[in-house]
Amino acid sequence: MRIVVAHKWAADPQEAIVTSDGRIDQSRAQPCLSEYDAVAIALARGLADSVGAELVGLSVGGPEAASPLATKTALARGLDSILVLADQALASADSTTTAQALAAAVTELGDVALVLTGDCSIDRGARMTPAVLGGLLGWVTLTEVSALSLDRTSLTVERELEHGRQTLVLSPPAVLAVAAGAVEAPAPGMRDVLAAARKPVRQLALDQFDGDWGPLGQVQDRTLAPAPDRRGIVIATTDPTAAAAELIARLERDGLTWAGRP
Amino acid sequence: MPFHLTDEQEIMRAAVRQFAEAEVKPLAAVLDREHRPPLETIPKLADLGVLGMTIPPDYGGSGTDYLSFILALEELARVCATTAVMVEVHASLVATSILHFGDQAQKTRYLPELAAGRLIGAFALTEPGAGSDAAALTTRAEVDGDDFVLNGQKIFITNGGFAGVFLVLAKTSPEAGSKSISAFLVDRDRPGLSVGEPERKMGIRGSSTVSLLFDDLRVPRSALLGQLGQGFSIAMRSLDGGRTGIAAQALGIAQGAYEEAVAYAKQRVQFGQPIARLQAIQWLIADMATDLEAGRLLVYQAADLEDRGLPFSDVAAKAKLFCGPMASRVTHSALQILGGNGYTEAYPVERMCRDARITEIYEGTNEIQRLVIARAALR
Amino acid sequence: MSRLSHVIAAGRPVGRLVERARALGGPVLGLAVGPAQVADELARTGVERVFWFETGPDTPVEAQALGLAELVANRPGHVWAGRTAGERVLLGAAAAALGAPVLTDTVDLAAPDGRLVARQAVLAGRVWQTVTFDRPVAILLEGGSAESDDSAGPPAPVEPMAAQPYALRQTDWRPTGRAPVDLKAARRVVAVGRGLKAESDLGLIEALARALGAELACSRPLAEGLGWLPKDRYVGVSGQQIAPQLYCAVGLSGQAQHLAGARAAEIIVAINSDQQAPIMSEADYILCGDLYQVVPALIKALP
Numbered sequence: 001m002r003i004v005v006a007h008k009w010a011a012d013p014q015e016a017i018v019t020s021d022g023r024i025d026q027s028r029a030q031p032c033l034s035e036y037d038a039v040a041i042a043l044a045r046g047l048a049d050s051v052g053a054e055l056v057g058l059s060v061g062g063p064e065a066a067s068p069l070a071t072k073t074a075l076a077r078g079l080d081s082i083l084v085l086a087d088q089a090l091a092s093a094d095s096t097t098t099a100q101a102l103a104a105a106v107t108e109l110g111d112v113a114l115v116l117t118g119d120c121s122i123d124r125g126a127r128m129t130p131a132v133l134g135g136l137l138g139w140v141t142l143t144e145v146s147a148l149s150l151d152r153t154s155l156t157v158e159r160e161l162e163h164g165r166q167t168l169v170l171s172p173p174a175v176l177a178v179a180a181g182a183v184e185a186p187a188p189g190m191r192d193v194l195a196a197a198r199k200p201v202r203q204l205a206l207d208q209f210d211g212d213w214g215p216l217g218q219v220q221d222r223t224l225a226p227a228p229d230r231r232g233i234v235i236a237t238t239d240p241t242a243a244a245a246e247l248i249a250r251l252e253r254d255g256l257t258w259a260g261r262p
Numbered sequence: 263m264p265f266h267l268t269d270e271q272e273i274m275r276a277a278v279r280q281f282a283e284a285e286v287k288p289l290a291a292v293l294d295r296e297h298r299p300p301l302e303t304i305p306k307l308a309d310l311g312v313l314g315m316t317i318p319p320d321y322g323g324s325g326t327d328y329l330s331f332i333l334a335l336e337e338l339a340r341v342c343a344t345t346a347v348m349v350e351v352h353a354s355l356v357a358t359s360i361l362h363f364g365d366q367a368q369k370t371r372y373l374p375e376l377a378a379g380r381l382i383g384a385f386a387l388t389e390p391g392a393g394s395d396a397a398a399l400t401t402r403a404e405v406d407g408d409d410f411v412l413n414g415q416k417i418f419i420t421n422g423g424f425a426g427v428f429l430v431l432a433k434t435s436p437e438a439g440s441k442s443i444s445a446f447l448v449d450r451d452r453p454g455l456s457v458g459e460p461e462r463k464m465g466i467r468g469s470s471t472v473s474l475l476f477d478d479l480r481v482p483r484s485a486l487l488g489q490l491g492q493g494f495s496i497a498m499r500s501l502d503g504g505r506t507g508i509a510a511q512a513l514g515i516a517q518g519a520y521e522e523a524v525a526y527a528k529q530r531v532q533f534g535q536p537i538a539r540l541q542a543i544q545w546l547i548a549d550m551a552t553d554l555e556a557g558r559l560l561v562y563q564a565a566d567l568e569d570r571g572l573p574f575s576d577v578a579a580k581a582k583l584f585c586g587p588m589a590s591r592v593t594h595s596a597l598q599i600l601g602g603n604g605y606t607e608a609y610p611v612e613r614m615c616r617d618a619r620i621t622e623i624y625e626g627t628n629e630i631q632r633l634v635i636a637r638a639a640l641r
Numbered sequence: 642m643s644r645l646s647h648v649i650a651a652g653r654p655v656g657r658l659v660e661r662a663r664a665l666g667g668p669v670l671g672l673a674v675g676p677a678q679v680a681d682e683l684a685r686t687g688v689e690r691v692f693w694f695e696t697g698p699d700t701p702v703e704a705q706a707l708g709l710a711e712l713v714a715n716r717p718g719h720v721w722a723g724r725t726a727g728e729r730v731l732l733g734a735a736a737a738a739l740g741a742p743v744l745t746d747t748v749d750l751a752a753p754d755g756r757l758v759a760r761q762a763v764l765a766g767r768v769w770q771t772v773t774f775d776r777p778v779a780i781l782l783e784g785g786s787a788e789s790d791d792s793a794g795p796p797a798p799v800e801p802m803a804a805q806p807y808a809l810r811q812t813d814w815r816p817t818g819r820a821p822v823d824l825k826a827a828r829r830v831v832a833v834g835r836g837l838k839a840e841s842d843l844g845l846i847e848a849l850a851r852a853l854g855a856e857l858a859c860s861r862p863l864a865e866g867l868g869w870l871p872k873d874r875y876v877g878v879s880g881q882q883i884a885p886q887l888y889c890a891v892g893l894s895g896q897a898q899h900l901a902g903a904r905a906a907e908i909i910v911a912i913n914s915d916q917q918a919p920i921m922s923e924a925d926y927i928l929c930g931d932l933y934q935v936v937p938a939l940i941k942a943l944p
Contacts, residue, residue, distance in 0.1 A: 014765065022770075068269045069272060072273055076273055094743065095743045096740065096741060119879075120879050126745040127745075128732070128733050128745065131730045131733020131737075132734075132737045132743065135736065135738060140703065140704075140807040141730045161726065162821060163871060164814055165817070166813070167814070168810065168811050170810070180861075180865045180866070186280075187277040187278070188277050189324070190311030190314075190315055190324035190326055191311050193273045193277060194326065196270075197270060216742035217759075217772040217778075219770055222769070222770040223770075224769075225767055233926050235926055237929060237930030238930075243935060247910065247926055248942055250926060251908070256829075256887060525917070526917060529916075
């Protein structure tokens with residue numbers, strides 16, 4: 001039995017440089033394994049150990065996803081091995097294309113009981129890839145998972161939803177997106193880093209799989225997002241009472257009233 | 263000569279950075295304010311494998327290369343110079359000396375304990391009358407039956423307040439000269455050892471810096487590290503590697519201050535624009551960045567030479583001679599950029615300024631480094 | 642390309658989604674997942690027909706993803722859904738069935754000549770791009786408030802669907818203490834960030850919210866890392882995206898990922914001790930100071 005953690009080698013959009021004409025320069029942005037993915041791997045490691053399953057990392061993306069730095073970084077977090085599907089066509093793929101590539105790799109791998117993912121990717125943050133992947137595989141899909149346990153035939157999942165904590169029972173296979181704070185993902189130890197170099201890395205090629213991997217839409221133009229048009233009025237707080245009075249007066253001038261508050 | 267870190271080195275650096283940001287940085291100001299060592303961090307550093315980086319896996323260490331250890335020191339110093347020097351002395355001076363010069367029994371006994379952080383090491387060389395002139399030390403170790411009996415005094419001993427094992431240098435023969443000095447591994451619980459009150463220092467205030475008094479302190483013959491009379495060369499070999507460690511500490515302090523200054527300059531608005539747009543600030547930043555790049559190459563080069571088994575002593579001295587004053591320059595420039603804010607405890611830069619200064623002094627002053635470098639150049 | 646739209650309803654009002662789907666000019670079908678009430682409400686929003694996937698009290702809406710996707714595959718068209726966990730999974734299954742791209746962070750959407758033209762905010766809201774699509778798309782958008790859910794005219798017919806759900810059963814439910822909140826509907830919001838020193842200090846911020854007549858919100862770390870507030874109260878690119886009249890950010894630094902969720906506010910007030918915090922350059926009123934002094938003064942001064 002295999003447990004797969006799908007993770008992404010991607011850069012934080014904060015690190016990218018955007019030129020005044022809306023061009024995105026990612027050359028200074030260092031890709032990394034996001035903390036969301038690190039949490040998913042940490043949770044998956046515990047689960048795999050509890051049932052004696054093999055823990056396989058799965059990374060889909062541009063050519064740099066197959067770099068030894070990328071694979072060893074993920075392996076150092078506790079994966080047993082890693083499967084990579086890297087291709088230029090997947091470099092800035094959207095959620096649907098990424099999910100299609102993940103589904104193809106999961107099917108190729110076989111004997112997969114669970115696919116875990118992080119809460120969201122660091123670069124796009126759309127939080128849709130697990131949902132599309134689950135749809136493609138035809139597997140139950142749940143997000144916001146904060147804890148799980150597995151026995152031979154059933155999976156118990158806990159999740160923190162907006163208004164409460166839910167416990168669910170289902171049968172594998174399933175796709176589960178792990179909530180951001182589900183477990184601690186401490187820094188990998190020095191020994192784990194050295195051990196990562198000795199773990200198996202297997203590469204798949206995109207042309208093994210049928211499908212049109214081109215972009216699903218045509219980008220017509222890009223512009224810098226409009227700058228916020230804010231007044232930037234500084235209210236001194238050396239005297240908090242005076243500051244409060246001034247803020248309230250200004251808000252009232254803006255049309256706010258205090259009548260009819262609940 | 264292009265310099266590339268290996269994947270493992272990059273990943274270890276990232277791991278230590280994550281650890282340092284989460285576990286070390288929040289303590290830095292507290293340790294400084296309370297003048298106390300980061301005892302709570304020791305088990306965590308051991309779990310991460312940092313305390314055992316210079317110790318092979320056979321002895322319970324993580325057995326990385328020296329450059330990886332240097333990167334770890336740099337990352338720790340970037341957020342807390344106190345934590346960095348604790349690890350540096352422990353792993354670089356003490357563990358490495360036992361590994362290189364210890365017999366099988368000593369290695370088996372001490373190295374796993376040091377790697378696991380159950381014992382912290384301290385290095386006891388300096389005396390009131392023997393600083394830069396280390397060979398002038400007067401602590402005596404006299405043979406008495408199967409034992410050595412130690413008498414004398416040491417000062418400025420880093421980690422001394424809580425160390426479990428001290429590497430002590432003492433004279434074993436009355437003649438002058440380096441051959442009269444031997445090294446001993448002294449356990450903390452030996453009767454006759456008394457530990458003084460911690461020094462109140464300008465910087466690295468959390469670091470435990472104490473005096474030691476040996477009063478008829480008796481150790482068995484098995485406590486002798488290396489050969490009789492080999493102590494001075496053991497100390498010099500340790501300090502060669504230690505220089506790269508202190509240079510890395512200086513580099514890390516400077517890097518931390520630089521990052522604070524850059525972030526501040528981008529946000530701080532004066533004359534209607536972020537001060538980063540002012541040329542006066544840009545020139546400071548440019549000089550700091552250049553200083554850091556140059557220092558980094560020297561430090562990594564020294565560590566890389568050591569890893570490759572090549573002579574590194576003079577390059578390590580150059581790295582320390584450059585990085586100590588560099589850290590003072592860069593931290594002071596950072597403070598200038600932060601202006602009045604930088605002078606307050608609300609920002610870490612004033613602490614970094616104070617912490618940087620010691621890197622020009624300990625484990626060989628600037629002057630001693632010049633001596634080493636000139637000796638190699640004029641050989 | 643078909644101009645058909647499907648709007649997914651899974652227990653929350655979706656009136657605005659129906660409105661926007663209709664604005665594209667094609668017929669709009671409703672896909673209701675949940676108890677009968679969900680289907681009945683959807684039927685009154687102006688959709689032409691409602692296909693109803695029933696779930697019992699112990700079955701989450703995710704159990705019906707497969708059946709819903711099958712229906713969409715047989716009637717290809719755009720698919721619309723809101724941003725809750727369940728809505729995302731249903732939308733993802735539909736996107737999978739159609740091979741459709743998922744549009745998130747959509748600023749603007751039009752179908753001028755049969756093609757779909759979307760303006761999207763990308764790179765954590767730093768860049769806007771215009772993208773055209775010649776195929777059905779899945780659109781993730783805020784659903785909208787309850788008031789917009791009643792359209793004139795008779796309700797649309799509801800057709801129960803007999804899809805086989807996933808074997809998925811809720812065995813336990815422990816509600817968090819706080820009542821659910823609809824931040825989108827709030828005209829005023831007070832949001833708190835990591836400047837708050839302790840969970841017990843939340844009372845202070847709640848008191849400010851009450852005094853301002855505002856809902857309480859927070860940044861992501863407070864909802865996820867610290868868990869001081871439930872997740873429906875965090876504002877940001879992956880959380881709630883809101884456009885209130887007043888957004889008062891207290892002890893909140895305002896990283897791009899957070900500001901992307903609040904940028905549409907009419908008035909932004911920042912109370913923060915760090916003059917360098919990004920929020921300070923995106924605020925209308927900047928109070929640089931200790932929130933523990935400023936907030937009590939504000940509460941006291943409010944009439």
